[in-house]
Amino acid sequence: MLRGGPSYTGGVNRGPFLADVAVVGAGPVGAAIAWRCAQRGLRVVVHDPAPGSGASRVAAGMLAPVAEAYFGEHELTGLLTASAARWPGFAAELAEAAGMPFGHRTEGTLVVGLTADDLAEARRLWSYQQELGLPITMLRPSQLRDREPALAPRVRGGAVAPGDHQVDPRRLVTALRTAAERAGARWSPAAVGALGEVDARVTVVAAGCGAAALTGLPVRPVKGQVLRLRAPGRAAPGFRHVIRGYADGEPVYLVPRTDGEVVVGATVEERADTEVTAGAVLRLLRAAVDLVPELAEYDLVEAAAGLRPGTPDNAPILGPLPGRPGVLAATGHHRHGIVLTPLTADLITQLVVTGVADPLLAPFAPDRFTAGPRTQEKTWN
Ligand SMILES: Cc1cc2nc3c(=O)[nH]c(=O)nc-3n(C[C@H](O)[C@H](O)[C@H](O)COP(=O)(O)OP(=O)(O)OC[C@H]3O[C@@H](n4cnc5c(N)ncnc54)[C@H](O)[C@@H]3O)c2cc1C
Numbered sequence: 001m002l003r004g005g006p007s008y009t010g011g012v013n014r015g016p017f018l019a020d021v022a023v024v025g026a027g028p029v030g031a032a033i034a035w036r037c038a039q040r041g042l043r044v045v046v047h048d049p050a051p052g053s054g055a056s057r058v059a060a061g062m063l064a065p066v067a068e069a070y071f072g073e074h075e076l077t078g079l080l081t082a083s084a085a086r087w088p089g090f091a092a093e094l095a096e097a098a099g100m101p102f103g104h105r106t107e108g109t110l111v112v113g114l115t116a117d118d119l120a121e122a123r124r125l126w127s128y129q130q131e132l133g134l135p136i137t138m139l140r141p142s143q144l145r146d147r148e149p150a151l152a153p154r155v156r157g158g159a160v161a162p163g164d165h166q167v168d169p170r171r172l173v174t175a176l177r178t179a180a181e182r183a184g185a186r187w188s189p190a191a192v193g194a195l196g197e198v199d200a201r202v203t204v205v206a207a208g209c210g211a212a213a214l215t216g217l218p219v220r221p222v223k224g225q226v227l228r229l230r231a232p233g234r235a236a237p238g239f240r241h242v243i244r245g246y247a248d249g250e251p252v253y254l255v256p257r258t259d260g261e262v263v264v265g266a267t268v269e270e271r272a273d274t275e276v277t278a279g280a281v282l283r284l285l286r287a288a289v290d291l292v293p294e295l296a297e298y299d300l301v302e303a304a305a306g307l308r309p310g311t312p313d314n315a316p317i318l319g320p321l322p323g324r325p326g327v328l329a330a331t332g333h334h335r336h337g338i339v340l341t342p343l344t345a346d347l348i349t350q351l352v353v354t355g356v357a358d359p360l361l362a363p364f365a366p367d368r369f370t371a372g373p374r375t376q377e378k379t380w381n
Pocket residue numbers: 024025026027028029030047048049050051052053054055056057058059060061062063190191192193206207208209210211214223224225226265266305306307308309330331332333334335336337338339340
């Protein structure tokens with residue numbers, strides 16, 4: 001709950017709908033949908049006992065449609081690119097509406113390889129990304145170090161993705177909640193145990209991993225362990241770009257914040273626990289220091305694990321829930337929920353308001369996982 005904010009204790013089936021829209025889950029996705037719907041004049045109630053406590057609590061916040069473009073994920077790459085393009089306008093509007101910064105930085109991303117093998121692996125992906133027409137440019141080692149002198153001399157080569165930016169997810173959720181509340185959204189501190197408890201014309205399930213139990217959709221937890229370091233004296237880190245790549249076969253990313261924090265991530269594990277293991281900390285720190293040696297002098301302030309809402313095809317699940325009139329899914333954002341927040345919020349809000357699905361949503365409809373022919377309907381209510 002926002003301190004001092006209005007609260008809403010909800011009600012179960014008390015006659016005419018208590019709200020136009022109920023949003024289940026106040027991570028970045030749910031909070032942004034709540035904000036957008038409230039801006040459209042809808043009566044919005046957000047249900048979440050612990051807003052911002054899901055995957056976004058540990059997420060790095062990379063807005064990386066280029067560096068995250070992987071073989072065989074064309075449709076997802078298109079969605080990431082479309083959402084990243086909305087980020088500058090979204091960030092400016094949110095900063096104004098919430099009256100607070102949330103660490104949106106636009107210095108770009110360097111993707112590097114420590115060894116010759118690391119570089120060879122990275123180059124395959126860069127070539128693929130260039131074939132797609134994505135903005136990524138290979139750099140000589142001297143060009144890399146001109147951009148970031150903090151990089152280890154051993155780094156063999158790299159590339160720059162100038163359009164891959166970053167934001168601080170914890171501050172983002174706080175800003176979104178503030179903006180949603182200022183636009184008139186109300187908050188219910190109760191967890192939703194079943195969709196039948198919700199009293200609204202439209203229910204949007206934006207509960208991250210919690211969506212599986214509520215909807216039966218194939219959303220599974222994918223564990224990620226992450227470290228947070230801090231530069232001595234809370235000075236700004238000695239590098240400005242997001243740095244990511246491979247160090248002796250170990251994938252790693254380093255995300256510098258202006259307040260001195262550096263996020264080091266992340267493992268990708270098919271597990272549902274949130275324990276932090278010594279082995280993961282060791283591997284992440286070794287890879288981080290291999291790429292940027294000065295990190296060995298930083299304070300280690302946090303080691304945490306979170307659960308990404310993964311799906312069978314790594315893409316989000318967006319749109320009407322089959323067999324449940326009035327229920328929309330906005331979940332399964334897996335590794336990309338922060339970059340996908342603006343577009344998800346806009347498309348789901350448009351669907352709520354008009355009842356018509358944007359064509360962009362078609363590949364991500366929930367019914368792609370259900371048996372039988374896909375529905376061709378463009379409207380849902
Ligand atoms: C280690 C790690 C690094 C990541 N890095 C990035 C990155 O760099 N860039 C990027 O774009 N993405 C990243 N992600 C992914 C991103 O964090 C997620 O995709 C994103 O947080 C999904 O947002 P969400 O709002 O759907 O879900 P969540 O952030 O998981 O939030 C779900 C919310 O729903 C609530 N909830 C759950 N069940 C219920 C219920 N029954 N009733 C009411 N409320 C409920 C929870 O309390 C929570 O507040 C990362 C994730 C991890 C774990």
